[in-house]
Amino acid sequence: MLFHTWTFALFFAVVYPVYLLVKNTRLRVPWLLAASYVFYGWWNWRFLVLILVSTTVDYLAVVAMSRSRRRAPWLAVSVVTNLGLLGFFKYGDFFVQSVNAALAWVGVRYGLASPAVLMPEGLPYLLPVGISFFVFQSMSYTIDFYRGKIGREPSFLRYAAFVSLFPQLVAGPIERAGHLLPQLHGAPRITGRDAADGLSLFLVGLFKKVALADYLALYVDRVYGAPADYQGPALALATFAFGWQIYFDFSGYTDMARGIGRMLGLRLMLNFNAPYLATGLGDFWNRWHISLSTWFRDYVYIPLGGNRGGAGRTYLNMALTMLISGLWHGASWTFVAWGALHALGRVATRRLERTPFYRDRVPTFVKRLWVFLFVTLAWVFFRAASFSDAWLILGRIFSFAVADPAMPLLALGMVLAVWLYQGLHESRVRSVLASAPVRIGLAVMMALTVALFAAAGGQAFIYFQF
Numbered sequence: 524m525l526f527h528t529w530t531f532a533l534f535f536a537v538v539y540p541v542y543l544l545v546k547n548t549r550l551r552v553p554w555l556l557a558a559s560y561v562f563y564g565w566w567n568w569r570f571l572v573l574i575l576v577s578t579t580v581d582y583l584a585v586v587a588m589s590r591s592r593r594r595a596p597w598l599a600v601s602v603v604t605n606l607g608l609l610g611f612f613k614y615g616d617f618f619v620q621s622v623n624a625a626l627a628w629v630g631v632r633y634g635l636a637s638p639a640v641l642m643p644e645g646l647p648y649l650l651p652v653g654i655s656f657f658v659f660q661s662m663s664y665t666i667d668f669y670r671g672k673i674g675r676e677p678s679f680l681r682y683a684a685f686v687s688l689f690p691q692l693v694a695g696p697i698e699r700a701g702h703l704l705p706q707l708h709g710a711p712r713i714t715g716r717d718a719a720d721g722l723s724l725f726l727v728g729l730f731k732k733v734a735l736a737d738y739l740a741l742y743v744d745r746v747y748g749a750p751a752d753y754q755g756p757a758l759a760l761a762t763f764a765f766g767w768q769i770y771f772d773f774s775g776y777t778d779m780a781r782g783i784g785r786m787l788g789l790r791l792m793l794n795f796n797a798p799y800l801a802t803g804l805g806d807f808w809n810r811w812h813i814s815l816s817t818w819f820r821d822y823v824y825i826p827l828g829g830n831r832g833g834a835g836r837t838y839l840n841m842a843l844t845m846l847i848s849g850l851w852h853g854a855s856w857t858f859v860a861w862g863a864l865h866a867l868g869r870v871a872t873r874r875l876e877r878t879p880f881y882r883d884r885v886p887t888f889v890k891r892l893w894v895f896l897f898v899t900l901a902w903v904f905f906r907a908a909s910f911s912d913a914w915l916i917l918g919r920i921f922s923f924a925v926a927d928p929a930m931p932l933l934a935l936g937m938v939l940a941v942w943l944y945q946g947l948h949e950s951r952v953r954s955v956l957a958s959a960p961v962r963i964g965l966a967v968m969m970a971l972t973v974a975l976f977a978a979a980g981g982q983a984f985i986y987f988q989f
Contacts, residue, residue, distance in 0.1 A: 660699075664704075713787070722786065731771040794814050
């Protein structure tokens with residue numbers, strides 16, 4: 524079920540009025556849980572079993588930890604179960620294909636069978652929507668309890684609602700138990716301002732998705748679908764457009780999720796904070812997909828040692844974290860390469876970004892521009908269907924950059940886009956946009972744009988495949 528469809532509109536039109544009626548009763552959490560399971564099961568009800576398994580194992584693991592002096596084995600049960608589900612469904616086929624390719628390269632004629640042979644009859648082997656999100660959210664509960672950061676949630680239904688909460692279930696933000704679970708206790712106070720702000724935020728996200736991201740996708744998909752048919756200017760423009768497409772697509776989903784949450788009386792965490800205004804790669808990852816970046820920081824980078832073992836160990840931990848992050852985004856070596864590019868960029872620029880010269884002497888716009896260009900070019904590996912496509916695209920882009928006289932015009936257009944994006948986030952402009960008449964006018968404009976000019980059909984969100 525997609526947020527930008529009539530199916531979801533009808534779903535929410537039923538769920539929300541009932542929620543408002545039961546929000547001060549014991550039926551609030553069961554109703555949220557039932558709605559969330561219907562929402563997720565709309566794609567394939569059989570995969571509800573995965574959410575139930577992850578939820579049950581983690582809930583019982585924490586119960587066992589609370590009653591045992593030896594917590595580590597129960598934490599291991601949680602981690603192995605969740606990563607096992609993720610590994611089988613998301614990386615099983617990737618692992619088999621990689622091993623078989625390596626065996627063929629050394630002359631071995633036989634290989635591993637596809638994980639599809641292990642699936643029950645009638646159940647297809649495919650990537651369940653949102654599995655990368657809900658297993659991380661559930662697993663963080665057991666890890667934080669093991670570390671003594673949170674207490675045990677006594678209600679299984681409340682914990683199940685936390686894991687499966689429908690606004691952010693399939694594409695985040697990845698919530699922490701310490702932030703979201705307390706909001707499921709007691710009766711929420713939902714004011715008219717909450718409903719209005721939530722609806723406004725949902726409308727902004729809807730506009731980003733269907734009026735911006737989906738229209739950019741029409742060009743990006745055509746060019747990246749057959750890159751050999753296009754030359755440098757078109758490939759550069761498509762790459763630039765994809766950088767904005769994925770931002771509008773993913774931040775649009777987050778806005779809609781946070782807007783729905785606000786209408787339900789829940790405050791979901793901020794997941795994007797003007798990432799293309801970052802002045803360094805470290806700053807970029809503090810602004811882009813914040814819930815995932817902080818998840819990897821807390822549960823991968825810091826356990827590896829963080830920055831406690833000297834410069835060399837810090838760089839190694841940073842690189843490993845970025846590589847794992849790249850693989851999390853997709854079961855393909857192109858995603859690993861994307862993660863490796865960001866790992867190299869972080870390692871190469873970490874010390875520079877901390878120097879007084881870079882902080883004080885380099886113009887802010889220059890810092891923002893180089894980060895934007897680096898991130899945009901790295902998106903090539905994220906979007907390309909294969910390494911051969913990625914190298915072809917980059918080769919033609921750079922050949923075009925050297926030889927084509929139109930390059931300065933395209934570069935100027937990119938600079939203008941970043942400048943306009945920056946202007947929308949300056950305090951003076953934001954204060955104007957915050958006024959009631961302007962907000963109402965913008966809301967009407969966005970609603971008309973969505974209704975009249977949005978791309979037909981409604982494409983799935985990019986991050987659904989992760």
